């Protein structure tokens with residue numbers, strides 16, 4: 001089975017970047033050679049992770065990184081997106097941990113030697129636990145600790161990096177982590193979610209200031225996730241509900257970057273739930289970015305609800321992935337076009353897109369045809385957006401390989417490479433081969 005694009009698609013030109021993506025906590029393992037982070041703590045509390053697992057071993061990437069770089073190379077990709085583990089490169093006193101830094105230097109050198117562009121994310125959710133102990137993202141000081149970490153690591157990595165993203169998905173850290181508690185650190189208050197979001201956005205702005213100064217030659221930006229919100233019916237009530245959900249889940253994280261304010265829905269919150277914003281914060285947050293990273297997986301459908309403004313509907317008969325997310329590629333095109341029309345955007349990179357599927361290995365082969373279908377329809381959706389004038393410059397598959405899927409543990413597989421966690425053997429799935437062939441066909 002193949003993945004194809006129309007021969008005239010700009011996605012097949014050499015200045016379009018194809019890559020694969022991972023994140024530190026999800027693949028690295030080697031937890032004993034870094035500081036503890038909030039996900040170690042969260043995993044240790046019974047009931048938080050569906051299979052009771054943790055990130056202590058994961059894909060043992062710290063040990064197997066050379067093999068993994070060869071795997072990446074064998075997929076013919078232009079770029080590899082990964083994250084730096086803050087607790088691996090910083091000591092408790094805030095100074096650099098040289099062993100941790102060296103791990104990334106070796107990785108970067110090897111990628112560069114092979115001509116694979118490193119796209120580095122500086123924060124993909126693994127906040128050092130000692131910082132959480134001081135309030136984590138509820139403490140404004142954490143934004144400045146992040147800035148300090150960025151300054152140190154950017155100097156240490158020198159000219160080895162092609163692109164930096166400050167944060168991966170502030171929505172997930174703030175909303176899932178501090179507001180509804182299904183992610184680390186497992187806090188559950190609206191006011192917490194809103195304040196964490198504000199401090200993360202502030203940290204992004206502070207980090208961008210450092211990047212633009214110390215690393216002006218890299219492509220610097222941020223990665224946001226979007227779950228487009230659709231009304232259940234075309235009644236004004238449901239349309240309003242979907243708009244409010246969209247403001248709360250999606251626009252909350254992008255509007256401050258460009259318009260220096262939060263969306264209207266902030267006025268629906270009780271005063272006590274609104275974030276404390278200091279004068280000048282929005283000027284820091286709205287630093288110029290070189291690119292916007294967009295992660296897309298699914299959409300959500302809402303109806304009006306008298307108590308909560310909006311309520312999500314489960315689309316019972318719709319096609320879904322193994323994690324229960326509806327497969328609805330049109331939302332990807334709609335999202336890109338609507339962001340393009342709403343904001344004065346820099347070039348866009350799709351920094352994550354992919355699907356959890358229940359893979360089975362038969363005779364040493366993983367025939368994940370459903371995943372191939374997902375990639376095909378979503379690459380088409382991106383191509384359609386480009387045809388409508390959206391400036392998308394790259395696409396990263398999530399994920400390079402099966403890994404620790406947060407609250408789902410190891411039960412959900414997003415890889416285009418299969419990982420046997422008993423042996424740590426990697427096997428390229430049919431989707432990985434199809435992705436490789438698409439890239440190779442240019």
Ligand code: PNW
Pocket residue numbers: 023026168169172225227295352398405406414
């Ligand atoms: C993203 N949601 O997470 C992350 O960037 C990855 O680390 C993760 O493995 C991947 O997507 C698949 O889940 C998300 O509930 C987790 O809206 C949850 C949501 C969105 C993104």
